[in-house]
Amino acid sequence: MLPLLLALSAPAALPAHPERLVIEPVPAPAPGRTGILGFRIRAPWMRGRIELRMPETLASSMGLHFIDHVRSDMPPLSVPNPWPVWQQDRRNGSLRYSHRTPEGVEFSALARPATDEVVLEFRVRNRTGKAISSANCQMCLVLTESPDFGERNTLEPIRAWVDGAFLNLAQTTPTPASKGRDPWILMRVRGPGEAYRGPMDYADGWWVVDQLADRPVIARVSEDGTRLVAIEWGARQPMLMSNTRIPCLHAGPGDPASIEPGAEHVWRGRILLLPNDPEELRRRLEQGWSAAPRQGRRR
Numbered sequence: 001m002l003p004l005l006l007a008l009s010a011p012a013a014l015p016a017h018p019e020r021l022v023i024e025p026v027p028a029p030a031p032g033r034t035g036i037l038g039f040r041i042r043a044p045w046m047r048g049r050i051e052l053r054m055p056e057t058l059a060s061s062m063g064l065h066f067i068d069h070v071r072s073d074m075p076p077l078s079v080p081n082p083w084p085v086w087q088q089d090r091r092n093g094s095l096r097y098s099h100r101t102p103e104g105v106e107f108s109a110l111a112r113p114a115t116d117e118v119v120l121e122f123r124v125r126n127r128t129g130k131a132i133s134s135a136n137c138q139m140c141l142v143l144t145e146s147p148d149f150g151e152r153n154t155l156e157p158i159r160a161w162v163d164g165a166f167l168n169l170a171q172t173t174p175t176p177a178s179k180g181r182d183p184w185i186l187m188r189v190r191g192p193g194e195a196y197r198g199p200m201d202y203a204d205g206w207w208v209v210d211q212l213a214d215r216p217v218i219a220r221v222s223e224d225g226t227r228l229v230a231i232e233w234g235a236r237q238p239m240l241m242s243n244t245r246i247p248c249l250h251a252g253p254g255d256p257a258s259i260e261p262g263a264e265h266v267w268r269g270r271i272l273l274l275p276n277d278p279e280e281l282r283r284r285l286e287q288g289w290s291a292a293p294r295q296g297r298r299r
Contacts, residue, residue, distance in 0.1 A: 020093055021113040021273065025086035026051060034079050036068050039086065039095050039111055041118060043273045048146040050229065052271065054109045054122065055137040060259075062132055065105050078102050104128035107137075117272045117284075120233075124257070125264035135265060136256040141231050141249040148222040149229055153182040153244050157221045159228070159278075160187060160240055161214040166278035169242070172209040184243040185209050189216045192255070193238035206243070213240055217285060218249050221276050228276045232285065233269035 022042045029035025038053040057074075058066040064076045084099040098108035104127040112119045124135050143149040151157070155170040169185065176183045184206040188196050190213060201207045216237035219230035229249070237252030257265035274281055 019115055021116070021118060023093060023095055023111055023113050023118060025088075025095060028083040028085070031083070032079065032081050034068060034070060034076075035083075037066070037080075037084060037097075037109075038068075041113075041271065041273070043116070045227065046146060046273070047148050048150070050146050050149065050271075051142040051144075052111070052118075052120070053140040053142065054111070054120070055107075056140040057138045058105075058107055058124070058136075060105065060124075060132045060135040062103060062105070062128065065101050065103070066107070100127065105132070116274055117270050120269040120271070122253070122267045122269075123264050124259060126259040126261055129261055131258065131260050133258040134256045135259055137253060137267065139233070139250065139253065139269070141229075141271065143220065143229070143247050143249070148224070148227065149220050150247065151223065152247055155183045155185070155242070155244060157223075158242050158244075158249075159219045159221060160217065161282075162211045164214065166219075167211070169209075172211050174207060174209070179207055182245055184245060185241065187211060187213050187218075187240040189213045189238055189240065192216070192236055196238060206241070215285070216240065216251050217281075218242065218251050219281065220247075220249060226276055228272075228274055228281065230272045230274070230281055231269065232272075233267060 023039050026036045026038045026040060036053055038051055040049045040051045042049045053068055055066060056068050064074055067074055067076050078101055080099055084097040086095045086097045088095050092112060094110060094112040096108065096110045098106065100106040106125040106127050108123045110121040122137060126132055156168060158169040159166050160169060172185065181204065186206055186208045188194060188208065216235065217230055217232045218240040219228045221228050231249050231251045233252035236255045238254050241250035242248065253267040259265050272284060
């Protein structure tokens with residue numbers, strides 16, 4: 001029987017490395033309970049920390065394989081038991097885990113820190129013995145525990161490129177005032193997102209703004225205006241999102257995959273922590289990834 005975990009014990013704390021961000025696992029929940037399967041990020045200049053739920057949900061045509069919280073209308077097919085354990089590579093600070101569900105969907109995550117970015121990789125391998133479709137996952141970058149980025153219920157610090165400008169999303173429409181509630185917005189991305197024909201408003205929840213983003217990247221500026229955090233999951237992502245009630249940032253991955261038996265699908269992304277300079281962010285996005293993970297081998 002294949003092991004469910006890559007490791008049987010939590011990674012030991014690593015000494016701080018002056019040339020890269022610090023990442024560490026979110027503590028596992030109590031046995032048999034669900035919880036956050038993610039990691040925390042700290043930069044030397046940052047107050048508090050930010051956190052990536054990796055994933056928040058994972059689903060396919062078979063059903064909901066994983067969810068990191070409890071919803072009566074979204075019961076998962078199973079809850080990981082034992083809980084996946086992150087392994088940490090002492091050479092480069094990277095974190096990884098792997099888990100196989102009872103139905104045979106194997107998913108794994110890799111996060112590799114560099115000086116000012118964390119490169120991300122999420123793999124889903126189909127070991128069910130039959131083809132699956134609509135494989136999709138949701139990743140949530142949570143800013144709650146950072147005083148630099150954690151102010152709730154405001155769009156003022158949030159940015160995306162719209163018609164060539166690094167737009168303050170408080171300028172989008174409909175406005176929170178017109179909706180009569182705190183902002184939780186979705187923004188379609190020019191190209192992939194223009195085919196969206198779903199609902200434009202969810203009562204007492206999110207709404208889709210009128211504007212289209214030029215590229216699938218969403219950012220938030222720090223409270224003092226000197227820094228920003230941005231997240232991307234590649235060029236094919238159709239939608240950006242921020243729920244300011246948390247607050248959080250989403251940039252995908254929102255491109256579902258069909259996976260044949262024995263095959264896998266990989267989503268790759270990154271989180272950038274940079275000076276608040278839109279042109280530098282643009283340059284970095286066009287430059288590529290400084291710490292791209294190696295391709296995994298078929299097994």
